[in-house]
Amino acid sequence: MNELLELLLLLRCCIALIYLHLLELASLSPRRLCLFNTTRGSPLKELNFLTSILAVRMNKKRLVVVLVEKTFVYDLNTLVMLDTIDTVPNPKGLCAFSPSLEGCFLAVPASTTKGAVLVYNVIDLQSHSEIDAHRSPLAAIALSSNGMYIATASEQGTLIRVHLVSESTKSYSFRRGTYPSTIYSLSFGPSTQLPDILIATSSSGSIHAFSLMLAINQRSKRSTSFLGSVLPDSVSDALDPAHHHVLQNAVPSGIRSYAVVRKIEKLEGTSSPSQFTSIRATVSVITYSGYFQEYTLSINSKNESLWTLEREFNLYPVISS
Numbered sequence: 001m002n003e004l005l006e007l008l009l010l011l012r013c014c015i016a017l018i019y020l021h022l023l024e025l026a027s028l029s030p031r032r033l034c035l036f037n038t039t040r041g042s043p044l045k046e047l048n049f050l051t052s053i054l055a056v057r058m059n060k061k062r063l064v065v066v067l068v069e070k071t072f073v074y075d076l077n078t079l080v081m082l083d084t085i086d087t088v089p090n091p092k093g094l095c096a097f098s099p100s101l102e103g104c105f106l107a108v109p110a111s112t113t114k115g116a117v118l119v120y121n122v123i124d125l126q127s128h129s130e131i132d133a134h135r136s137p138l139a140a141i142a143l144s145s146n147g148m149y150i151a152t153a154s155e156q157g158t159l160i161r162v163h164l165v166s167e168s169t170k171s172y173s174f175r176r177g178t179y180p181s182t183i184y185s186l187s188f189g190p191s192t193q194l195p196d197i198l199i200a201t202s203s204s205g206s207i208h209a210f211s212l213m214l215a216i217n218q219r220s221k222r223s224t225s226f227l228g229s230v231l232p233d234s235v236s237d238a239l240d241p242a243h244h245h246v247l248q249n250a251v252p253s254g255i256r257s258y259a260v261v262r263k264i265e266k267l268e269g270t271s272s273p274s275q276f277t278s279i280r281a282t283v284s285v286i287t288y289s290g291y292f293q294e295y296t297l298s299i300n301s302k303n304e305s306l307w308t309l310e311r312e313f314n315l316y317p318v319i320s321s
Contacts, residue, residue: 033065035079045079054093057106062122064106066093071108073122083125088112096143096150097122103147105165109138115154117141119165129168133161140200142186151198153183160186160200160210174210174243176200185258189281196279197297199261205253207285209245209297209305245297245305256288267298290316 030052035044047065055066062082063074071085087108096107104123110116115134120127134154142151143165150163157180162172176183182203189196189212200208251257263282278300285293292315296308 047074047079054090055095057095057097059097059099059101059104061101062104064095064097064122066090066095066108068093071095071106073106073125083122085118085120087118094138094141096141098143098147099145100147103165105143105147105150107141107143107150109141112137115152117150117152119150119168128165131163131168133163134159140183140186142188142198144188145190149188151186151188153186153200155180155182157181157183157202160198160208162198162212172212174198176202176208176244177204184256185260187260189261189264191264196264196266197261197281197299199259199281199283201251201257201259201285203254203256205249205251205255207247207250207259207283207295207307209247209281209283209299211243211245211299211303245299245307247295247297247307250285250293250295250307251287251291252289257285258287259283259285286315290314 031049033047033049033053033056035046036042037044049065049067049072051067051069053065054068055064057064057066058076061076063076063079065072065074068091069087069089071087072081073083073085074081085108088110089112090109094109098105101123104121105128106120106122107117108120110118110130114132115136115138117131117133117138118127119129119131131150131152133152134156136154136156138152139155139157140153143149148165150165151160152163153160153176158176158178160174160176160183162174184201184203185199187199189198196212198210198212200210202208260283261281262284265280267278267280279298281297281299283295283297285291285295287293292313294310294312296310298306298308
């Protein structure tokens with residue numbers, strides 16, 4: 001019953017977001033941000049900008065609005081503007097935002113010629129660091145829920161890197177594939193500590209899962225330093241395909257899709273850093289063609305994986321009805 005309620009809530013949110021998007025296209029300016037009370041269905045306030053709004057993020061204390069060359073930070077309760085961040089041209093509105101108030105970071109591109117990331121602390125209202133992640137410009141970025149880890153992918157899409165925010169010069173790399181592909185989304189597992197997995201979707205139509213837990217456990221056997229085992233100085237030795245679990249042809253090739261890890265269950269074993277624990281993850285996928293999919297990804301103690309499609313819906317008939 002709880003899972004059914006969660007699914008209905010998720011579908012309701014998806015439908016509401018699509019409806020608001022269509023409403024904006026039909027009658028509202030892309031330079032106007034409308035804040036709504038979803039319980040009462042009534043507008044609270046409007047914010048107007050000089051150029052189009054490309055992305056909006058929020059948590060319990062902060063509201064972030066991304067424009068092509070500026071990013072605004074607001075106090076969510078008073079809607080007072082706290083800071084304006086001048087950024088490099090960001091026509092895709094790329095950004096990542098951590099909901100944690102202890103590690104409340106915003107990440108935006110720091111270069112148009114390479115994959116550099118500006119990490120900004122939206123609570124202290126100051127720049128935290130700049131990470132040189134890739135040689136090519138960024139295509140996707142994501143922050144873990146606790147704000148400790150950031151994942152990045154470049155326009156080449158062959159490597160996905162995970163960085164510890166506090167050690168911004170160090171990274172851990174996963175190989176998605178040999179041939180270039182556009183990474184549409186990155187999503188960490190919902191953990192308050194080290195995320196167990198990282199999920200990516202790409203223009204190839206595949207869903208990629210990278211086992212952070214297994215990779216780090218293997219590293220810890222070769223290093224006495226925990227941070228050294230997680231994020232070593234070299235990125236060339238972290239390309240073991242054993243960390244990679246891929247579901248081919250989940251979405252038609254070229255259809256933009258977004259995936260999120262909604263839940264992770266540890267099935268057996270221990271949570272000791274030296275042992276691998278079997279896990280089961282619930283992965284939700286939404287496509288631009290209007291489909292919602294939910295998969296269960298099981299990874300056992302031998303690192304064998306199984307993807308199971310639990311449910312699939314076409315959202316368009318629901319909206320039109």
